[in-house]
Amino acid sequence: xxxxxxxxxxxxxxxxxxxxxxxxxxxxxxxxxxxxxxxxxxxxxxxxxxxxxxxxxxxxxxxxxxxxxxxxxxxxxxxxxxxxxxxxxxxxxxxxxxxxxxxxxxxxxxxxxxxxxxxxxxxxxxxxxxxxxxxxxxxxxxxxxxxxxxxxxxxxxxxxxxxxxxxxxxxxxxxxxxxxxxxxxxxxxxxxxxxxxxxxxxxxxxxxxxxxxxxxxxxxxxxxxxxxxxxxxxxxxxxxxxxxxxxxxxxxxxxxxxxxxxxxxxxxxxxxxxxxxxxxxxxxxxxxxxxxxxxxxxxxxxxxxx
Amino acid sequence: xxxxxxxxxxxxxxxxxxxxxxxxxxxxxxxxxxxxxxxxxxxxxxxxxxxxxxxxxxxxxxxxxxxxxxxxxxxxxxxxxxxxxxxxxxxxxxxxxxxxxxxxxxxxxxxxxxxxxxxxxxxxxxxxxxxxxxxxxxxxxxxxxxxxxxxxxxxxxxxxxxxxxxxxxxxxxxxxxxxxxxxxxxxxxxxxxxxxxxxxxxxxxxxxxxxxxxxxxxxxxxxxxxxxxxxxxxxxxxxxxxxxxxxxxxxxxxxxxxxxxx
Numbered sequence: 095x096x097x098x099x100x101x102x103x104x105x106x107x108x109x110x111x112x113x114x115x116x117x118x119x120x121x122x123x124x125x126x127x128x129x130x131x132x133x134x135x136x137x138x139x140x141x142x143x144x145x146x147x148x149x150x151x152x153x154x155x156x157x158x159x160x161x162x163x164x165x166x167x168x169x170x171x172x173x174x175x176x177x178x179x180x181x182x183x184x185x186x187x188x189x190x191x192x193x194x195x196x197x198x199x200x201x202x203x204x205x206x207x208x209x210x211x212x213x214x215x216x217x218x219x220x221x222x223x224x225x226x227x228x229x230x231x232x233x234x235x236x237x238x239x240x241x242x243x244x245x246x247x248x249x250x251x252x253x254x255x256x257x258x259x260x261x262x263x264x265x266x267x268x269x270x271x272x273x274x275x276x277x278x279x280x281x282x283x284x285x286x287x288x289x290x291x292x293x294x295x296x297x298x299x300x301x302x303x304x305x306x307x308x309x310x311x312x313x314x315x316x317x318x319x320x321x322x323x324x325x326x327x328x329x330x331x332x333x334x335x336x337x338x339x340x341x342x343x344x345x346x347x348x349x350x351x352x353x354x355x356x357x358x359x360x361x362x363x364x365x366x367x368x369x370x371x372x373x374x375x376x377x378x379x380x381x382x383x384x385x386x387x388x389x390x391x392x393x394x395x396x397x398x399x400x
Numbered sequence: 401x402x403x404x405x406x407x408x409x410x411x412x413x414x415x416x417x418x419x420x421x422x423x424x425x426x427x428x429x430x431x432x433x434x435x436x437x438x439x440x441x442x443x444x445x446x447x448x449x450x451x452x453x454x455x456x457x458x459x460x461x462x463x464x465x466x467x468x469x470x471x472x473x474x475x476x477x478x479x480x481x482x483x484x485x486x487x488x489x490x491x492x493x494x495x496x497x498x499x500x501x502x503x504x505x506x507x508x509x510x511x512x513x514x515x516x517x518x519x520x521x522x523x524x525x526x527x528x529x530x531x532x533x534x535x536x537x538x539x540x541x542x543x544x545x546x547x548x549x550x551x552x553x554x555x556x557x558x559x560x561x562x563x564x565x566x567x568x569x570x571x572x573x574x575x576x577x578x579x580x581x582x583x584x585x586x587x588x589x590x591x592x593x594x595x596x597x598x599x600x601x602x603x604x605x606x607x608x609x610x611x612x613x614x615x616x617x618x619x620x621x622x623x624x625x626x627x628x629x630x631x632x633x634x635x636x637x638x639x640x641x642x643x644x645x646x647x648x649x650x651x652x653x654x655x656x657x658x659x660x661x662x
Contacts, residue, residue, distance in 0.1 A: 298494070302516075303488035305515070312515075316503075393503075
């Protein structure tokens with residue numbers, strides 16, 4: 095495992111880059127791989143006692159595969175130039191972006207996170223409350239259900255042109271769109287969760303003297319939580335899609351905008367870097383959501399581990 | 401001893417009166433009569449069993465007594481007042497324990513106190529109820545970790561914690577294996593003797609009815625009518641092999657129209 099990374103490092107350092115290239119971070123990439131190799135080697139020799147190392151061991155096939163991937167990538171781009179530039183930059187070009195342009199990337203992350211968080215929380219909260227209302231009250235169901243059926247399936251992005259001139263700023267318009275994209279699945283799943291609660295649960299609580307308020311807050315909502323989390327999960331996926339589209343088309347900030355901007359300058363390395371950051375963030379957020387669910391729904395049997 | 405228990409019951413259990421209670425369901429547009437003019441008088445602290453074939457409407461009757469549904473005709477009274485809505489003085493133990501899976505045993509038992517805002521002042525009762533049903537060590541377990549018998553005990557504790565005046569038992573032991581069932585029957589009698597509530601048990605098990613109840617009301621097929629009333633004044637604990645018990649059992653089977661079959 096460590097040896098494989100050492101090979102990547104040696105290959106990067108000693109096989110000269112193809113002629114007429116100006117990658118200044120070839121050496122840095124080699125050093126990074128070498129450092130990783132040394133760290134892995136140290137872990138193998140010294141870390142046998144630690145739990146962290148045992149987890150690392152499970153990852154070793156993946157680490158090996160990644161080393162192969164980087165070696166191949168390095169060979170076909172930087173060394174032999176088999177893939178056309180600028181569409182397929184070598185790994186060191188992406189490293190270069192990460193080091194030289196991290197300020198702009200961080201700004202993008204911050205802007206995206208702010209937009210996503212505002213939209214997602216508003217959408218999830220409104221969706222949850224609406225879902226509970228439809229599931230619980232016949233009157234609310236009568237009035238809201240048709241609206242939901244009519245407007246819900248429309249992709250949130252279809253509102254984009256309208257939203258950008260109705261709302262005072264493209265930022266608030268994007269919050270609306272993200273909230274819409276999040277709200278629909280959360281509403282539907284919360285509603286179905288509340289509607290699916292066994293009537294025996296209510297009977298029990300009623301014979302024990304429960305008020306309507308108790309039935310909603312302490313019976314219907316906890317019983318519906320597994321459904322609600324499915325809705326939150328689907329809503330999160332939707333919100334990523336809308337976020338990127340909104341940033342590309344209207345908001346002049348964020349990772350989506352950065353992607354667009356990088357493409358405009360044919361800076362493909364920057365694009366890949368932004369994509370990588372996005373993948374990490376989205377995956378991280380989903381993991382966070384699942385952790386939260388695991389904690390809140392620990393009473394459930396047979397949870398799917400993310 | 402028996403007299404002492406009886407007088408204790410007299411203090412805390414409540415009376416129950418059914419006057420010409422009839423009930424109909426709407427089944428695919430057709431009226432489906434389930435109960436046919438049932439009249440019954442249950443005294444304080446009495447243990448009465450309603451016995452009848454499956455699907456005869458026994459559980460419907462219990463839902464009416466609990467106040468979960470209202471009858472099509474006739475009236476139900478407890479302590480002389482009409483039953484209009486569920487009340488924590490009348491608690492039901494259903495055939496299915498229906499514990500809330502998201503709550504631990506402790507908070508399942510706490511449900512009634514929590515619903516009425518008594519949790520802070522009566523917290524100690526939860527421990528007492530758990531001890532009463534033998535679940536002291538399982539307060540923090542989740543329902544999916546319990547066996548069928550334990551879950552039903554937890555459901556019993558959830559009912560008892562409210563100090564009911566009328567305990568309504570809807571085939572509470574129906575889903576248990578026969579060994580657990582026999583043990584729980586004895587425990588139910590002990591609980592009833594100690595806690596002095598009025599008990600109304602629905603069952604289709606003749607032995608169970610005769611082992612537990614002082615009076616067994618035999619119901620007909622749907623729509624349910626009262627066919628007969630069998631009184632068992634034997635002291636507890638009762639034994640299945642006792643000649644008088646066997647005689648009573650034969651009598652009940654006769655009322656059910658099964659005398660030749662068994």
